[in-house]
């Protein structure tokens with residue numbers, strides 16, 4: 001066979017007929033392909049459903065509490081503790097029991113959803129944005145920019161995060177730090193979480209960008225006159241969406257746990273604001289007499305973290321069909 | 326008429342480094358090493374050579390996708406080697422490239438419509454959704470794609486169709502120069518001719534100047550007015566197609582031509598003469614004439630003094646101390662033009 005001879009170059013516009021190999025198969029966007037696979041993963045679907053339930057619960061916490069006929073989470077009621085100050089266990093009026101101050105545990109667990117999700121989603125979001133932007137810049141420009149950012153990441157990664165958390169907690173306890181931009185409470189926790197986690201996102205994104213930037217579509221875009229920013233954010237970033245989603249969904253639960261740990265250690269969210277970690281901490285000394293005070297926030301924490309982890313696994317499988325389990 | 330593009334003494338060395346933290350430079354891949362040629366307006370120039378000889382690097386240097394180690398590229402008389410910012414962006418409108426790999430040259434996360442429409446978006450042309458869509462669909466029709474596939478993704482297309490998408494994107498800005506870097510080497514043989522025909526038709530229709538890169542002289546033959554043959558980062562022979570195919574003077578050109586598959590089966594065996602040995606590493610190329618390690622006519626002079634491109638009486642320019650003679654060309658079984 002020859003491709004050099006004139007015989008395979010038929011005269012005239014032989015190349016101009018429509019080559020409709022695609023037939024009538026409906027066009028499928030990457031999103032549709034993803035949804036088709038994800039839909040079949042029951043565990044991930046159930047986890048996703050539970051997380052949506054949690055989000056609704058967090059947003060509508062006051063309504064839910066009122067609807068269930070529970071007192072507000074901040075209502076202290078000394079009548080609900082016995083003469084020794086020990087709280088009462090679950091009753092019809094207080095299904096999860098009350099704490100030492102006579103506050104309703106169920107009501108506080110419901111409100112605690114707010115803190116956990118806020119920290120989990122917002123903290124992860126901030127960390128992801130920082131990690132993605134810096135990772136894009138390092139992987140795209142390479143050279144000294146990359147060296148500088150990567151060494152900086154190594155430094156941040158070697159900070160013991162709980163110790164730092166305790167330190168910041170102590171230092172910012174009264175009036176906040178950095179001219180008040182880090183306030184005690186939620187702001188402080190978000191800061192610690194973002195600081196602790198952007199590095200992981202950075203490393204993943206940087207590695208992927210290093211290989212993506214060698215693809216010819218990047219050259220094609222540059223040849224058309226695209227700016228560096230356009231290439232990074234319009235050409236390369238869309239190819240990173242799947243790993244960013246998967247990795248974020250796995251970071252959320254670990255951040256929820258970190259918040260719980262920090263609150264347990266007395267940094268960050270403090271009473272009367274309800275947080276699961278802080279409830280578990282105050283339940284510790286009276287666990288023998290009031291098991292419910294630790295059990296219910298603990299179960300809530302466990303289920304939430306589990307749901308996010310399972311959802312993350314499901315997303316990973318659906319977005320990256322090559323991984324087999 | 327003055328040339329559209331002038332390439333002068335173009336050099337690109339890729340450093341080879343060792344070490345992870347402290348990188349040391351231990352050598353260089355001499356991908357392109359002193360290449361000069363002109364591209365005349367309206368012509369089709371073929372660049373041919375084995376894999377790794379620096380064809381794509383030359384194309385990327387002209388396109389300003391790579392910074393040259395030294396040398397100069399001029400476009401319409403203007404030195405573009407060091408242009409930056411908006412001046413560079415303006416020159417980019419005038420020259421476009423079709424890439425070698427139809428799979429990695431289209432962004433898998435973008436629809437065909439936004440891929441072909443990207444040049445308009447970058448240069449602020451065809452503003453407005455409807456207007457841009459119309460322009461893109463017109464281009465799709467021009468290159469033989471179904472305009473209704475506007476919202477599809479690259480993975481839904483075959484290799485040949487993807488290359489058409491690349492052609493449409495390259496033509497969107499109505500460039501003067503189009504560089505096609507092995508546009509068909511990744512495609513099925515049956516589809517190659519269709520894409521080649523498309524390119525030829527478009528060249529006529531748009532009056533394009535084309536640089537056509539291939540690793541095989543046969544593909545170039547029916548496309549090009551002039552042909553340059555590259556070997557290890559240097560041009561060894563350049564000239565009008567008729568002269569080069571009819572009477573190759575550089576032994577490397579001769580060897581490439583005799584390796585052209587022969588259509589007539591009775592010619593097999595006798596007419597084939599493949600190159601012996603491997604291509605030497607461009608990181609450590611042979612001295613003087615780089616072809617002397619594989620050249621049947623090599624003598625001592627070839628390893629001590631570098632031959633320069635010289636005008637041959639047969640019409641090409643070849644860089645060889647001992648160019649092929651008519652008898653030798655007959656012996657190695659080069660099929661003469663026709």
Ligand SMILES: Nc1ncnc2c1ncn2[C@@H]1O[C@H](COP(=O)(O)OP(=O)(O)OP(=O)(O)O)[C@@H](O)[C@H]1O
Pocket residue numbers: 339354355356374375376377378379380381382383425540607
């Ligand atoms: N970015 C790079 N870094 C280091 N070396 C490179 C780079 N790009 C190309 N090279 C080297 O330069 C030489 C020429 O490469 P080039 O891609 O120009 O060859 P080519 O003629 O286009 O080959 P092919 O037919 O395989 O496309 C090769 O040895 C290649 O390994």
Ligand SMILES: [Mg+2]
Pocket residue numbers: 380381382425506507
């Ligand atoms: Mg190449």
